[in-house]
Amino acid sequence: QVQLVESGGGLVQAGGSLRLSCSASGSIFSYYDMAWFRQAPGKQRDFVAGINWRGESKTYAESVKGRFMISRDNAKNTVALQMDSLKPEDTAIYYCAGRYLSNVGKDLISSYDYWGQGTQVTVSS
Numbered sequence: 001q002v003q004l005v006e007s008g009g010g011l012v013q014a015g016g017s018l019r020l021s022c023s024a025s026g027s028i029f030s031y032y033d034m035a036w037f038r039q040a041p042g043k044q045r046d047f048v049a050g051i052n053w054r055g056e057s058k059t060y061a062e063s064v065k066g067r068f069m070i071s072r073d074n075a076k077n078t079v080a081l082q083m084d085s086l087k088p089e090d091t092a093i094y095y096c097a098g099r100y101l102s103n104v105g106k107d108l109i110s111s112y113d114y115w116g117q118g119t120q121v122t123v124s125s
Contacts, residue, residue, distance in 0.1 A: 002027045002114040004096045009119030012086055016123070020081040022096030022116055030074040032114075033099050035106055036081045038092035038121075045095065049081060050106025059106040064090075086123045093118040 008020040020036070035050035049070040050059045058070055067086075072079040079096065097112035104111045 002029070002032060002098050004098060004114055004116035006094065006096045006116040006119040009094060009121045011122045011124065014086060014088055014123055014125050016086050017082070017084045018086065018121060020083065020094055020096075020119060020121070022079045022081075024077045024079070024098065029077040029098075031101050033101055033106060034070075034072060034079040035097045035112060036070065036079075037095045037097055037109060038090075039095070039118075040092040043092075045109060047107035047109065048094070051079065052106070053101040057106075061107070083121070086121075088123045088125045090121060091123050092121060094121050 002024055003026045005023045012018050031053050033052050036048040037045050038048050039045040047061050049068055051070045051072050055072045067084050069082045095118045096116040098114040099112045
């Protein structure tokens with residue numbers, strides 16, 4: 001079992017930056033692949049970025065490549081999402097997700113067993 005808690009969301013102007021953090025507890029975090037998903041009002045939950053258990057493999061959605069960066073610190077049981085050059089279309093609730101290490105694509109939402117409660121990110125134009 002893994003418990004996930006996100007923090008760092010908020011309101012920012014377009015072009016600004018935010019850093020989201022996800023704190024994990026309850027199991028051996030270092031054996032878990034981690035990811036960020038987001039869900040805008042009235043839309044499905046979409047993949048944003050994923051990182052494998054060792055932190056050596058990262059995957060990004062096309063819409064955030066070059067602007068967002070995912071990282072993890074296994075010593076602190078945390079995963080972060082640095083978001084730069086934010087756009088109004090990045091507005092959504094951002095969710096941290098985890099799964100036991102797997103070869104399945106990081107963007108497969110059904111492969112994640114553990115979810116945080118979400119944190120709101122709002123980007124004003």
